[in-house]
Amino acid sequence: DGGITQSPKYLFRKEGQNVTLSCEQNLNHDAMYWYRQDPGQGLRLIYYSQIVNDFQKGDIAEGYSVSREKKESFPLTVTSAQKNPTAFYLCASSINGPTAKNIQYFGAGTRLSVL
Amino acid sequence: KQEVTQIPAALSVPEGENLVLNCSFTDSAIYNLQWFRQDPGKGLTSLLLIQSSQREQTSGRLNASLDKSSGRSTLYIAASQPGDSATYLCAVRFYKAAGNKLTFGGGTRVLVKP
Numbered sequence: 001d002g003g004i005t006q007s008p009k010y011l012f013r014k015e016g017q018n019v020t021l022s023c024e025q026n027l028n029h030d031a032m033y034w035y036r037q038d039p040g041q042g043l044r045l046i047y048y049s050q051i052v053n054d055f056q057k058g059d060i061a062e063g064y065s066v067s068r069e070k071k072e073s074f075p076l077t078v079t080s081a082q083k084n085p086t087a088f089y090l091c092a093s094s095i096n097g098p099t100a101k102n103i104q105y106f107g108a109g110t111r112l113s114v115l
Numbered sequence: 116k117q118e119v120t121q122i123p124a125a126l127s128v129p130e131g132e133n134l135v136l137n138c139s140f141t142d143s144a145i146y147n148l149q150w151f152r153q154d155p156g157k158g159l160t161s162l163l164l165i166q167s168s169q170r171e172q173t174s175g176r177l178n179a180s181l182d183k184s185s186g187r188s189t190l191y192i193a194a195s196q197p198g199d200s201a202t203y204l205c206a207v208r209f210y211k212a213a214g215n216k217l218t219f220g221g222g223t224r225v226l227v228k229p
Contacts, residue, residue, distance in 0.1 A: 027216030106159040
C-alpha cells in the first residue's frame with residue numbers, strides 16, 4: 001500500500017516532556033510537511049522539508065523540532081518549550097517543485113493531549 | 116498578507132439538496148487551489164485540484180470553479196447525501212509562498228440531514 005503513515009494515533013504528554021511524532025511515506029516524494037490543526041480551524045504549517053538533510057520553519061515553528069535523515073521519514077518533536085501542544089498533527093508529502101499540478105497527500109494524523 | 120477564508124463555518128441541508136461551499140483568497144497570484152474533505156478525527160482526503168489556468172474541475176457529483184480575478188472558488192456537491200457530512204477545507208498555493216506551502220481556510224462543517 002502506498003501512502004503516509006503517522007504514529008501513534010493518540011499521544012499524551014506530561015509537563016516538561018518532549019514527545020516525538022512519527023511520519024513515514026513510501027510515495028518516493030521529496031517534500032514533506034508538518035501541520036497543526038486546532039479545533040474548528042484550518043491547518044497551520046509547522047515545518048517543511050524539500051530534500052533530505054534540509055528543512056525550513058513554517059509559520060508556527062516555535063517549540064517544535066524536526067529532522068530529515070531519510071527521504072521516507074520526517075519525525076516531529078514537540079518540546080517542553082511548546083506551552084500549548086494539545087492539537088491534531090498532520091503530516092503530508094508531495095513531489096517537489098512549484099508546479100501547478102503539485103498535490104499534497106496527508107496521513108491520518110496524531111492527536112496529542114497534555115496530561 | 117496571503118489569507119484564505121471559508122464562509123460559512125457550518126452548514127446544514129436536507130438530503131438531496133445541492134451544496135454550495137465558498138472559498139475566498141486575498142492574492143490572485145496562485146499556482147493552484149485544492150479542496151479537501153476531512154471526517155472527524157481523520158486526515159485530509161484530496162477531492163479536487165484546480166490549476167491556476169483552469170476555470171473548473173469536475174469529479175462525479177463534485178464540481179469546483181475558480182475565479183482568480185475575484186479571488187474566489189466554489190465547490191458544488193450535487194444531490195447531497197448523508198455520507199457527504201464532513202468538514203470541507205480549501206487550500207491555496209500562492210506564488211510567493213516559500214517551498215510548496217499550502218495556506219488553508221478554516222473549513223466549512225457540513226451536515227446533511229436524512
